[in-house]
Amino acid sequence: MQKTNNKSKPPTTSQTVYPILFIIGLCHLLNDSLQAVIPAMFPILEKSFGLTFTQLGLITFTLNMVSSVMQPLIGIYTDKRPMPYALPLGLTSSMFGMLGLALAPNFLTILISVLFIGLGSAIFHPEGSRVAYLAAGTRRGLAQSIYQVGGNSGQALAPLITALVLVPLGQFGAIWFTLIAALAVFFLIHISKWYAAQMKAFSNNNIRHTARKPDKKMSRSIKNALIVLVFLVFARSWYAAAISNFYAFYAIENYGLTIAKSQIYVFTFLFMGAVGTFFGGPLADRFGKKNVILISLLAPAPLALVLPHIGPVSSIILLASIGFLLMSSFSVSVVYAQELVPGKIGTMSGLIVGLAFGMGAIGSVALGSLIDLFGLTTTMIAISLLPLLGILTYLLPSDEKVRQWYK
Template identity: 75%
Template sequence: MDKTIHKQVTYQEENKTLYQILFLIGLCHLLNDSLQAVIPAMFPILENSMGLSFTQLGLIAFTLNMVSSVMQPLVGTYTDKHPIPFALPIGLASSMVGMLGLALAPNFWLILVSVIFIGLGSAVFHPEGSRVAYLAAGNKRGLAQSIYQVGGNSGQALAPLITALILVPLGQKGALWFTIIAAIAVGILTYIARWYAGQLQSIASKKKQTTSRQLDKAMSKAIKSALLVLIFIVFARSWYGAAISNFYAFYAIDNYNLTIANSQVYIFIFLAMGAVGTFLGGPLADRFGRRNIILFSFVGASPLAILLPYVGSEFAMVLLAVIGVISMSSFSVTVVYAQELVPGKIGTMSGLIVGLAFGMGAIGSVALGSFIDSFGLTETMIMASFLPLLGFLTLLLPTDERIQTWYK
């Protein structure tokens, strides 16, 4: 009887959702990504104060995205084998150093070095932060990942406000205020790291059990195929997101005769509602299934995305809001799906999917910019509107139920 009660208590503890940890790691994700948002927000300031060319600004953005994206799966793979709880505050300390350098850098090359420090900090934070969300999730993995990811999306959506309220009046040295934000994040992450360190024994036990289950199942080919499909889906979503967030403002200026400031409203609506969609997607996936929500996020957004280039200025705001909610509802869900697809490699899968989103967004920005130069802005936005249709490839993914049978 006592053993039965002990097992029931242990099961309840393992499946308990730790909201305090989730909200704290979500807040740190907001702070981390708001630091990253400072960099593109500072472009107009750097262009005026240092006379940087668009090529140099593009190189800064490319460096940030590639360092943070390429390093994420590498960090995740290493920490899957050698967990380092205090990597979280160390990563944000790197971003703090980079932000200090960004505020005081006198030339382009020191700005680039500062951006590398910020990118490295982000590369360490994202897979480890996602692992913390996984460990604190209990039996609500979709909700947990949504709470974590919505912090990041909210931080990215702050870029227009950062530009208007801080960087325009204060200039380059306004970035000094963000070293304080980084320091706050380091303090919170130190607390989380202590909790994380206490979970290591449980992590090692679960990892050992998961590894033995994987060896018992000859499903490696199906898993690899599913990962390739998932990566392609992330590619489609990232490229469409890059098309809207980087170039729709120019489209709105040309087609609706707007000012630069007014055009930013469209981007803010898309990003802010995308954060709402990111939050909603997780709990919906817990109820209706990961694969179903991934499919819905593309199928639901596709007709609206195709319609967007042909509507007026006011209806475009409505469409961007709805597209943002629907298309980004799969952001956290794709991470959870990948984690459950390969449950023994939580950090690797988190780094791969989230890092890939950043990397594909960076490459997509360059490619779409080239298309605009070659074919025109309107034509490129029309072509980009068909990208969500690639989400129908989700039908090739194994169902949630099938994945569960692989690891029983």
């Protein structure tokens, strides 16, 4: 009984609550594995409904735009009025969307189902990030990495979902993922109880009042830094969207692979991206967030330029390296934004993560159209230039400078 009472006590700001971090990370994995079903179904839907690449891009656009538009709005609202029990409600929406996707008879029904999944994701991400923040203690980079690696691992499951579930079972195989959504709802009810208890002693109001209000000059610097961060997220998201949504088609066309075998390439990229996400946070805690963001984009740039011009074996090695490096800044970007604007945990998480979804959505439609117009190879060569935008990281203020702003 004494053990339970200790667990129910709110943490001090120096404590890292690992059980909560691991559970919210697992829920992030379950949530994003539901989203991973959608791009995983692309080859199935293309054959079943005769969809064009533009229509496939529109499906991703619907999913990601709902998430990207709603996430910052939900973050702004919950920064003022936290909503712990919105977490299980969000995954309930995703569960209904997954049911609709499994039974969809036409393209319009697919889009409506995807909308429900996107809404559930939009609700989950800002509040899930707040849970990670509350449980982080002094290790914010590590905490955000544990949370985000769950999501990236869920996304990495897409190729396995295609090969093991959707290829043998077809579109109806998506029905099994309603059980995954139900499992996430169960865990999130527990998380919501813990979250609600913390707000009495560790509320956003307390966090917000500890920060010095920025003057006009500092406000301008913060806005400029956020604009630069937006461009960096843009570059990362468009490139990741190209690989995760369309590289399977590129491998099929250029290497003569089956649908199942082509998924190995995408899985390699996404799995190593999840590994990079995990290591990025602890590295940022030690070496600085700006440094990790810089290396994350510039280091894979030459590899991305070479990728469209090599053979099937070498491309797997490059995809692993690019995925690890590129996604190592995913969680770091969120923490950097949260420290730029203290007290706006949900807003900054919604902005950066939601922006990643939104940019990926716009990128999917644009890339799908470019593929229809110019072909896969030409488009893949063009997008290989995107990581070079990492040079903009030099315009970001250093971690030390951001800390000095709020002393």
